[in-house]
Amino acid sequence: MTSSTVEDYLKCIYLIQTRSTDPISTGLIASQLKVAPGTATAMMKTLSESGLITYEPYRGVRLTQAGSKLAAHVLRRHRVIELFLVEVMGLNWSDVHSEAELLEHAVSELVLDRMDEMLGRPSVDPHGDPIPSPRGVLREKEYPSLISCPLGGLLKVVRVTDQSANFLRLLERHGIMPGKEVEIASREDAADSVIVRSSSGKALHLGFRPAASILVEPGE
């Protein structure tokens, strides 16, 4: 029914909509999906005619109920698959995103439910990203990041929002992953620098951009 292309557009819009409620520009969608601006515009017309988004030319788009539900299901598949690849198949958390990007369009509801069951109905994926419920509800918790959390004391890593494979591998080498504990050794605005100490003992030097993508739970 809905092509994998349409699914990717919907998922993209959904993810952007997660972070703010104003209408989303076609240009942003185009850059996220790495297509030409005109390509995104053309697709917005298609989605609009299918009742999956509302589209006001030059103003932007919003998902409808129907579009939102569909997108949430695609995202659910994506994240369950990622976790399955890590937990059951033993893949590295840095590799699963690109695998899931394809598999999310090929896995049936039956297979997805079996994965979900084998994983014990999990609520977050290997990166700490929340998994939409089978009914399509996404519960985004608010967490501080390494640049917004209070200094001093142990922090539990709960989520890493920068999914680039190289970055994830770097973090893994330093033992920085959801569930692990870290401590901020120093943080200096002017120097755009955060130094994190992980339980591995090693200190990791990060700029503010990457540091902001590591979300933590302040010490219990």
Add this chain to the structure above:
Amino acid sequence: MTSSTVEDYLKCIYLIQTRSTDPISTGLIASQLKVAPGTATAMMKTLSESGLITYEPYRGVRLTQAGSKLAAHVLRRHRVIELFLVEVMGLNWSDVHSEAELLEHAVSELVLDRMDEMLGRPSVDPHGDPIPSPRGVLREKEYPSLISCPLGGLLKVVRVTDQSANFLRLLERHGIMPGKEVEIASREDAADSVIVRSSSGKALHLGFRPAASILVEPGE
């Protein structure tokens, strides 16, 4: 690189080629893949230009080395995935064919190898179909079927070539699956009838067509 459409065409040709060596008509390919005759002809030109088949108009096609290798890999993926779905995910053998038909185009070499490893490098899929090696070699064993095997004595089911879901479910209800033992209670050419007794005790009445799709190993 190669689209899932091309992969399905190659796999189709490959499967037909395992049963006879003469050139394969575009009409047969079209009917197998449920596309219009002209559609298959158009694709034959594409495949031919890509060097994946040799094509003589009105005569038929043959896979080249390159095409054969590609097709064997698609078939390998298909069969490993089927077995994974049955053994690891707990799906029924009647459901996995259609699932694998999609997944075979979405699973990476990395994930496939993990599946293969978890399954202990298997040589046959849930239907007893042989799995091509990682290098693309397919070893088809010759087995007699319920209409060609000798009468009397126990027979071990080794393969079921009719993959229709309803038929497979019927067989399962009667305990007829690869690895199980059966016995031919009666076989009558003129009546187009084979009566099989399985270890479940129940007798199953089959016509010659379905009976021919059940391959067996004569009692040791």
Add this chain to the structure above:
DNA sequence: TACCAAATTTTGACATGTCAAAATATTACA
């Protein structure tokens, strides 16, 4: 308020797969 730079949409083109129906080739048989 008029203009300009940036963003967006439109246009024209192309690639891939598909079909229905017309044209053509093959083959069986009369």
Add this chain to the structure above:
DNA sequence: TGTAATATTTTGACATGTCAAAATTTGGTA
């Protein structure tokens, strides 16, 4: 050996996604 039934190919059309480049709109600035 000629013809007719059958299979195959060709033709013209369409659906989906994509791009480059031209045209248009928007919103800020002079």
